[in-house]
Amino acid sequence: MELRHLRYFLAVAEEGHFGRAAERLNIVQPALSMQIKALESELGGALFIRTSRRVELTEAGQLMLTEAKRTLMQAEYARQTVARSLRGETGRVRVGFAGNAIFSGKMTADLREFHYAYPDVELVIEEMAPQSQVDAILAGQLDIGYTPDNSKTATPGIIAHPIGRWAFLVAFVDDHPLASHTRISPEQLAGEALILYEAHDIHERLFLLLKERMGDRLNIAQRSSSTLSVLAIAAAGLGVALIPAPLEQVHIPGLTYRPLDDIELSANLMLISRGLEPSAAVKAFIRGAKG
Numbered sequence: 001m002e003l004r005h006l007r008y009f010l011a012v013a014e015e016g017h018f019g020r021a022a023e024r025l026n027i028v029q030p031a032l033s034m035q036i037k038a039l040e041s042e043l044g045g046a047l048f049i050r051t052s053r054r055v056e057l058t059e060a061g062q063l064m065l066t067e068a069k070r071t072l073m074q075a076e077y078a079r080q081t082v083a084r085s086l087r088g089e090t091g092r093v094r095v096g097f098a099g100n101a102i103f104s105g106k107m108t109a110d111l112r113e114f115h116y117a118y119p120d121v122e123l124v125i126e127e128m129a130p131q132s133q134v135d136a137i138l139a140g141q142l143d144i145g146y147t148p149d150n151s152k153t154a155t156p157g158i159i160a161h162p163i164g165r166w167a168f169l170v171a172f173v174d175d176h177p178l179a180s181h182t183r184i185s186p187e188q189l190a191g192e193a194l195i196l197y198e199a200h201d202i203h204e205r206l207f208l209l210l211k212e213r214m215g216d217r218l219n220i221a222q223r224s225s226s227t228l229s230v231l232a233i234a235a236a237g238l239g240v241a242l243i244p245a246p247l248e249q250v251h252i253p254g255l256t257y258r259p260l261d262d263i264e265l266s267a268n269l270m271l272i273s274r275g276l277e278p279s280a281a282v283k284a285f286i287r288g289a290k291g
Contacts, residue, residue, distance in 0.1 A: 001039065001042060001043075003071075003072065004035075005035060005038070005039045006068040006071055006072055007072065008025060008032055008035045008036060008039070009036060009039060009047065009064060009065075009068055010065070010068050010069065010072065011024050011025050011032075012032070012036060012048065012055060013048075013057055013061065013068075016055060017054050017055065018032055018036075018055065043060070043064075045058075045060050046060070046061075047060055047064055048061055084120075085280060085281075086280050087280060087284075088118060088121070088281040088282075088283060088284035088285075089121065090120050090281065091121055091122070091279055091282075092121065092122040092123075093121060093122070093124070093143050093144060093279075093281050093282050093285045094126070094141070094142050094143045094144070095107075095111070095123065095124065095125050095126070095142075095144045095145075095146070095285075096126050096127070096128040096136060096142045096144070096145045096146070096147075097125070097126075097127060097128065097145070097146040098127070098128070098130045098133070098146065098148060099127060099226060099227035099228070100227055100244050100247065100267070100269070101146035101147070101269055103227070103244075103246040103249060103250060104244075104246040104269055105246070106146075106163055106164050106269060107146045110285070110289040111123060111125070114284070114285050114289075117284075117288070118281065118284060121281045121284075128142070128145070130147040130150045131150055131151075131152045133147050133272060134153060134158055134272065135152070137158065137272065137274055138157055138158070138274075143273065143274070143277075143279065143282045144271065144272070144273050144282065144285060144286070144289070145270075145271070145272040145273070146163075146269060146270075146271060146272075147272060148267065148268055148270065149162075153272055156275075157274065157276075158272055158274070158275065159274070159275050160270045160271070161270065161271045161272075161290055162268060162269070162270055162271075163270065163271045163289065164268060164269035165267070166244050166245040166266055166267050166268075167244075167245050167263075167267075168206065168243065168263060168265070168266070168267060169242070169243050169244070169245050169247065169257045169259060169260060170184045170189070170240055170242060170243075170259075170260050171230075171231060171234045171235075171240070171241040171242075171243055171247070171255055171256070171257050171258075172234055172239075172240045172241070172255070172256060172258075173234070173236075173237045173254055173255065174254050174255070176237075176240070176256070178240070178258065179256050181258065182258065182259075183258060183259050183261045184258045184260055184261060185260075185261045185262050186209070186210055186213040186214065186260070186262060187214070189240060190213075190214045190217035190218070191217045192219060192239070192240045193219055193221035193238065193240065194210070194218070194220050194221060194239060194240055194241075195221060195222050195224070195230055195234055195238070195240065195241040195242070196220060196222075196223050196230075196241075196242055197224065197225065197230060198223050198225040205265055206242065206263070206265055207220070209263060209265055221238070222238070227243075227247065230243060231243070231247065231250060231252055232252075234255060235253070235254055242260065243257075244267035245259075245267070271286070271289050271290065273286055
């Protein structure tokens with residue numbers, strides 16, 4: 001028994017006439033009659049009582065009608081479910097992000113647009129350190145990462161796509177002597193207690209540039225992997241923080257931001273994912289994020 005046999009049976013049952021059922025199915029009547037006879041033969045009994053004007057269901061035919069409708073509905077549901085999955089309309093996308101990514105607005109905009117376009121896809125969002133995102137993607141624990149460029153983004157099996165680039169800012173308390181300046185040069189930071197992020201590629205290159213400009217007067221007082229920790233330390237007056245420009249929108253009482261001048265280096269944001277991605281939903285997310 002095949003699904004087409006059930007469709008043929010259902011058409012005859014609903015039309016009550018082989019000719020009309022054949023027209024509905026777009027097949028010739030003898031072929032339809034042959035298929036119904038084959039179905040009855042397989043089942044071991046008649047499904048229809050045939051008269052000169054119409055056909056009526058037997059008791060077994062009535063039972064077959066209920067089961068045929070149920071089976072065809074389930075088959076259609078299965079078809080639609082799989083088709084939606086293949087189009088990326090269902091499933092799950094796990095997104096990891098480094099703290100700075102959320103302040104750029106890029107990640108949240110991507111999430112909103114994807115959820116609007118694919119409302120039935122589950123989005124799982126988790127804050128995660130930059131280097132850990134690559135390991136999590138390769139281990140199958142994460143699908144997408146929003147992270148600053150780092151040494152691990154060049155790992156085989158990982159695709160990294162640049163999606164943002166920003167200048168650096170200097171953050172310090174309102175009553176700091178530097179607050180009277182509209183822009184800050186690296187030389188003005190010589191001797192200041194500096195607060196940097198935990199060393200990874202971009203911030204390590206920033207450290208080397210500052211070291212070249214300040215020499216022995218470079219004073220790294222603290223490092224932190226947390227964006228809020230960096231800002232909190234600066235707001236407490238314990239040092240001067242060097243941060244990506246999108247963080248300027250974070251209002252912390254008593255904290256002032258100024259552009260960092262004369263540094264040929266910028267903070268960036270990368271979208272990372274698996275090189276061979278089997279999930280249609282994840283592929284759809286990547287397409288949208290790359291825009």
